[in-house]
Amino acid sequence: MKKVYLRRLTIDDADFVLEIRNDESTRKFLDNHSIFTREDFRQWFASREVNWLVIVDFNTEEQVGYVRTDKDDGKSIEIGADIHKKHRRQGYATAAYEALFKYLKDRSYESVHLGVLSYNEAAKSLYDKLGFKTIGMRVTAANEESVVMSRNL
Numbered sequence: 001m002k003k004v005y006l007r008r009l010t011i012d013d014a015d016f017v018l019e020i021r022n023d024e025s026t027r028k029f030l031d032n033h034s035i036f037t038r039e040d041f042r043q044w045f046a047s048r049e050v051n052w053l054v055i056v057d058f059n060t061e062e063q064v065g066y067v068r069t070d071k072d073d074g075k076s077i078e079i080g081a082d083i084h085k086k087h088r089r090q091g092y093a094t095a096a097y098e099a100l101f102k103y104l105k106d107r108s109y110e111s112v113h114l115g116v117l118s119y120n121e122a123a124k125s126l127y128d129k130l131g132f133k134t135i136g137m138r139v140t141a142a143n144e145e146s147v148v149m150s151r152n153l
Contacts, residue, residue, distance in 0.1 A: 002091040003058035006099050009066060013054055014041045016063055020082050029120050030082075031140040053103075055081065055096040064092045067100055076111045077104065097130055105153040112153065115146040127151075 009017070015038070020026055022035045036044075044050075053067040065083035072078075079100065083092050104112065115138060116123045124147065132149035140146050 002095040004055050004064070004092060004095045004099055005058055006053040006067060006096070006103055007056060009050060009052040009054050011042065011045050013063075013066070014038055014045070016054070017041065017052075017066055020065065020084050023085055025085050026082050029117055029123065031115065031117075031142060031144075031146065033142055053100070055083070055092060055099075057092075065096060067096060075109060076113060077109055078114060079112045080114050093126055094130070097126075101151075101153055109153055111150055113148065113150040115140070115148050118145040118147055 018036060018038065018041055021030070027033045027035070051069045051072065053069075054063050055065040055067060056062070057064055063084075064087040065081055068080040068082070070078040079097075081093055081096050081100075083096075101112070113135070114127070114132070116127060117140070118137075127149050130151065132151045134147055135150045136148040138146050138148055
């Protein structure tokens with residue numbers, strides 16, 4: 001398995017995040033399929049406390065993706081991860097989620113939850129492997145069906 005560490009995302013990570021997020025292979029699996037500009041990112045980053053994390057390969061120090069967090073109540077948090085297309089299917093997502101679970105558990109979180117588009121079979125398979133259970137369904141901003149999954153830490 002790949003070995004990664006997580007570091008806090010900064011405004012300086014904008015180009016890296018946008019390269020992944022705006023790529024069609026990523027956007028088609030996000031709730032919002034829009035393309036974002038560097039200015040959009042800057043405004044988003046300035047408008048809220050951003051607790052996203054960059055996924056870094058432990059051996060090469062290369063950034064390979066990022067972890068998204070949202071809806072944090074101190075005990076449960078919504079999560080997601082996006083991996084750069086050149087690093088997909090190499091074990092980085094699994095390693096990143098395992099590192100994230102430890103990071104959150106060390107900060108006294110009890111559970112994590114996420115939404116995954118119903119047609120994203122690769123992600124659903126990964127989440128099953130990581131111990132997530134389906135707890136419901138929701139409709140996204142793009143009017144698509146999303147499976148809501150949860151996992152205790």
